[in-house]
Amino acid sequence: MKKHYIQLKFSLFTLIAIIILSPITIQASNTEDEISTDIMFPSTAVIIDVGHGGIDGGASYENILEKDINLAVAKKLYAILQSNGIPTILNRTDDYALSEDNQWLKTSSRHLKDLSQRMGLTREIEHVVFISLHVNAGANARAHGPLVLHQHTGESALLATNIQASMNNLFDTSKNVVPVKTFYLLKHVKSPAVLVELGFISNATDRERLITRNEQTKIASAIANGVLHYLWIN
Numbered sequence: 001m002k003k004h005y006i007q008l009k010f011s012l013f014t015l016i017a018i019i020i021l022s023p024i025t026i027q028a029s030n031t032e033d034e035i036s037t038d039i040m041f042p043s044t045a046v047i048i049d050v051g052h053g054g055i056d057g058g059a060s061y062e063n064i065l066e067k068d069i070n071l072a073v074a075k076k077l078y079a080i081l082q083s084n085g086i087p088t089i090l091n092r093t094d095d096y097a098l099s100e101d102n103q104w105l106k107t108s109s110r111h112l113k114d115l116s117q118r119m120g121l122t123r124e125i126e127h128v129v130f131i132s133l134h135v136n137a138g139a140n141a142r143a144h145g146p147l148v149l150h151q152h153t154g155e156s157a158l159l160a161t162n163i164q165a166s167m168n169n170l171f172d173t174s175k176n177v178v179p180v181k182t183f184y185l186l187k188h189v190k191s192p193a194v195l196v197e198l199g200f201i202s203n204a205t206d207r208e209r210l211i212t213r214n215e216q217t218k219i220a221s222a223i224a225n226g227v228l229h230y231l232w233i234n
């Protein structure tokens with residue numbers, strides 16, 4: 001029973017997410033007061049994985065939490081991609097832990113439940129690329145700048161390189177993308193997948209940028225430019 005409830009809860013969440021987050025074509029019929037129920041769901045192009053949430057705040061500096069920065073930038077990125085005609089899904093639209101919705105992995109580890117929930121969604125929803133948003137933190141307060149990590153595939157490297165170039169331009173940095181094997185999500189997601197570290201919460205300049213609305217929009221635009229460029233050349 002519990003399993004069915006979880007399944008239903010997830011299905012509802014998925015459906016609600018699709019209805020809220022995807023452009024829906026409602027074909028109006030000839031008569032004004034009759035609207036056809038013929039609703040078309042376009043296939044998703046981009047899944048934005050919003051890092052952390054709920055009791056999992058991610059990296060922090062005083063009362064500034066990574067989970068909030070990830071969500072703020074994710075919403076802006078979502079809006080920019082959608083306005084460019086790219087069907088996009090956010091896997092978290094508010095402050096909650098995805099581990100609570102988990103149905104794929106029976107484990108007592110909240111962290112593993114969270115990760116498998118994020119991965120499970122990539123299997124449920126058709127998509128072209130997967131972008132995970134995170135914020136970096138370091139012991140050295142001078143460490144700064146955005147960094148894009150990617151799966152060990154040519155397509156992922158290409159997507160990462162496009163995003164990194166655009167982010168380097170904004171931050172005036174010259175970082176190179178980093179291939180990773182050990183990150184659970186990047187290892188298991190089937191589509192081209194990247195993890196974007198938006199900047200360092202431990203660096204004063206980056207932090208100011210990360211919590212300022214206008215700057216968050218610029219960061220989201222930079223990521224979107226990279227994604228759009230990748231999609232156009234593919």
Ligand SMILES: [Zn+2]
Nearest residue numbers: 051058134135
């Ligand atoms: Zn993180």
